[in-house]
Amino acid sequence: MKRIIYLAIYALLAVYSCGNPSNEEKAKTLIKNYIDKHANDPESYEAVAFGSLDSMTSISMIGTGVEYANLQRDFDKSMDMEKRKSIMAQQQEILKDRQGFRITHKYRANNAFGAKILSEDVFYINARLDSVLTVRKVGE
Structure with a gap:
């Protein structure tokens, strides 16, 4: 009986987790799309690391x-x-x-001269996770 309950719980979790992407997955997809649209050479893009997705309310954010x-x-x-x-x-x-999220992303991509550089930016994303509001270099 316990085995059936555990299998049912596992099946429900598997179905639920496959259904909707998490907020972090949405943010990562949004960032990749942003870089594809704005990078000098989008084909050279390589993700190195993503920070954690932080929710925030900031009147100075944008x-x-x-x-x-x-x-x-x-x-x-x-x-x-x-x-x-x-x-x-x-x-x-x-x-x-002005409520939304921020996430730090480290990546490599070719600059305007064709040299591959390592960049680390903070992406500010709206609360609906459907738009990048602004991007700043880490430390700015």
Whole structure:
């Protein structure tokens, strides 16, 4: 009886894990597609390592810090409770749009001169995992 239960659990896990790609798999596919589209020589691309997929909310992640800061300044100046509620709602919308993921990726690819170089970039991906928002070199 135990054997049947273990086999059933194993079968369910196998079916479930094959059905939908994980968030990390989606991110890796998205990164590979991004590199295929933007690299000097996409055919030379070799993945070396992927970091872990980190979820994040950052108003500076894609340059909306100024918009958010202006709303915060208006919030601090205002004494009207309705205006403050409106400002808070606008800030929440900004943050909602800026939720997403980041993952570090180390790879080799040919540069514009044809020399193979090792690169390590941080890819910022939206919350739906369907778009690369921005890419930065590690340490920037």
